Amino acid sequence: MVAGSRESRRRARRHLTGAVREQAAGRRPGRGSAGGPYDPELFGGEVAVPRVKVHPAVLLGRGGGEAAASGPDARAGAEPRGRRRGRRVPGARFSIPQPDIGTGVMTDTAQVTLEDIREAAARIEGVAHRTPVLRSRTLDALVGAEVFLKCENFQRIGAFKFRGAYNAAARLSPQARAAGIAAYSSGNHAQAIALAARELGTSAVILMPEDTPRSKKDATAGYGAEIVTYDRYTGDRVAIGEALAAERGLALIPPYEHPDVIAGQGTAALELIDEVGALDALVAPVGGGGLMAGSATAVKGLVPGARLIGVEPEAGNDTQRSLAAGSRVAVPVPRTIADGLAANIPGELTFSINQRLVDEIATVGDDEIRAAMRLVFERLKIVVEPSGAAALAALVTGRISPVPPRVGVIVSGGNISAQRFAELLAD
Numbered sequence: 001m002v003a004g005s006r007e008s009r010r011r012a013r014r015h016l017t018g019a020v021r022e023q024a025a026g027r028r029p030g031r032g033s034a035g036g037p038y039d040p041e042l043f044g045g046e047v048a049v050p051r052v053k054v055h056p057a058v059l060l061g062r063g064g065g066e067a068a069a070s071g072p073d074a075r076a077g078a079e080p081r082g083r084r085r086g087r088r089v090p091g092a093r094f095s096i097p098q099p100d101i102g103t104g105v106m107t108d109t110a111q112v113t114l115e116d117i118r119e120a121a122a123r124i125e126g127v128a129h130r131t132p133v134l135r136s137r138t139l140d141a142l143v144g145a146e147v148f149l150k151c152e153n154f155q156r157i158g159a160f161k162f163r164g165a166y167n168a169a170a171r172l173s174p175q176a177r178a179a180g181i182a183a184y185s186s187g188n189h190a191q192a193i194a195l196a197a198r199e200l201g202t203s204a205v206i207l208m209p210e211d212t213p214r215s216k217k218d219a220t221a222g223y224g225a226e227i228v229t230y231d232r233y234t235g236d237r238v239a240i241g242e243a244l245a246a247e248r249g250l251a252l253i254p255p256y257e258h259p260d261v262i263a264g265q266g267t268a269a270l271e272l273i274d275e276v277g278a279l280d281a282l283v284a285p286v287g288g289g290g291l292m293a294g295s296a297t298a299v300k301g302l303v304p305g306a307r308l309i310g311v312e313p314e315a316g317n318d319t320q321r322s323l324a325a326g327s328r329v330a331v332p333v334p335r336t337i338a339d340g341l342a343a344n345i346p347g348e349l350t351f352s353i354n355q356r357l358v359d360e361i362a363t364v365g366d367d368e369i370r371a372a373m374r375l376v377f378e379r380l381k382i383v384v385e386p387s388g389a390a391a392l393a394a395l396v397t398g399r400i401s402p403v404p405p406r407v408g409v410i411v412s413g414g415n416i417s418a419q420r421f422a423e424l425l426a427d
């Protein structure tokens with residue numbers, strides 16, 4: 001996690017003070033209605049940001065100074081704290097605390113491993129669902145391959161996000177966990193953290209833009225989380241989230257820039273290969289890149305020759321461009337129906353993993369995503385949200401060539417309201 005500058009933290013506190021705080025108490029549990037958009041203010045502007053590897057300790061909010069975002073010893077087995085120096089990132093509005101490892105460069109050993117994913121799988125067993133793998137003859141014929149759909153729309157909270165959220169929350173030290181968890185998200189990660197906290201017998205505070213649709217706030221509050229809102233047009237959700245976590249002594253779990261979140265997300269691909277055997281390729285959607293980083297680590301660890309194919313919306317191909325450029329590139333904040341994939345710059349940790357393991361990125365348009373949603377609804381009778389249909393859309397529209405003979409697809413989520421689903425499929 002990046003640390004905000006003194007000024008941005010001061011601004012963040014101001015926002016917090018004026019924020020509307022909504023108590024969850026008394027709300028009935030409900031299901032989410034949609035994956036939330038990535039807030040543009042999360043990112044540092046439309047600039048190419050030089051690649052900086054950040055030690056996981058930093059991502060976990062254990063960076064030193066005022067900005068340390070997480071509660072004490074946020075991660076179980078945490079190394080002792082040390083002095084961290086802030087480093088200014090050109091074009092970004094914040095400085096990144098540097099790790100105490102001499103050069104400031106993270107080694108591969110600090111990244112996520114197949115073993116981490118196996119451990120995450122053991123940790124989530126019996127709490128997360130082992131989701132079904134669905135097949136369709138029509139689909140196979142259409143694509144000209146054996147297609148295996150790993151259906152995370154059947155995961156708890158309706159998306160794969162519960163895997164990473166629960167794994168990261170369960171990895172907290174007992175003291176940090178007892179102090180409570182904070183997260184910033186208006187989408188699936190919000191509900192995932194809320195449910196993970198409930199499962200672990202602790203509390204969650206979720207920072208959401210004040211104009212988040214009521215249904216999403218209710219779904220998150222329904223799992224027992226407290227919701228704190230901020231103005232998305234003037235506030236920086238990372239800085240406000242860090243200030244909130246610091247003020248209350250909470251462990252901040254970000255949506256993808258976190259090794260335990262990434263390891264948890266990798267468990268879907270692990271289960272898929274465990275169930276169907278070796279694949280020639282895996283196709284997964286890419287937003288901030290956490291799902292892809294975890295999936296790629298699992299698949300390349302188990303089947304080194306498999307092709308890893310990420311899918312982004314045409315308007316939000318930041319990872320595709322970053323891979324081509326060899327460093328993280330920001331694109332204008334994308335307009336797409338796939339709100340969970342609307343990141344405009346890859347995460348630092350996720351990009352460092354994806355750069356090493358992902359073979360290619362395909363892009364899809366909104367109409368192609370809609371067509372894939374319709375296809376799985378009509379043929380497999382399943383409801384998938386736009387972000388969840390993107391990977392399949394790339395496969396059925398011929399954006400992936402050559403077609404891998406045995407291909408796994410992560411259908412990442414199904415959180416969409418009946419009204420929005422009908423609207424998207426109507427035209």
Ligand SMILES: Cc1ncc(COP(=O)(O)O)c(C=O)c1O
Pocket residue numbers: 035036159161187188189255256285286287288289290291292339340341385387388412413414
């Ligand atoms: C349904 C769905 N699919 C895919 C993604 C992208 O995941 P990541 O940000 O880990 O790349 C998200 C993120 O919110 C999502 O909600």
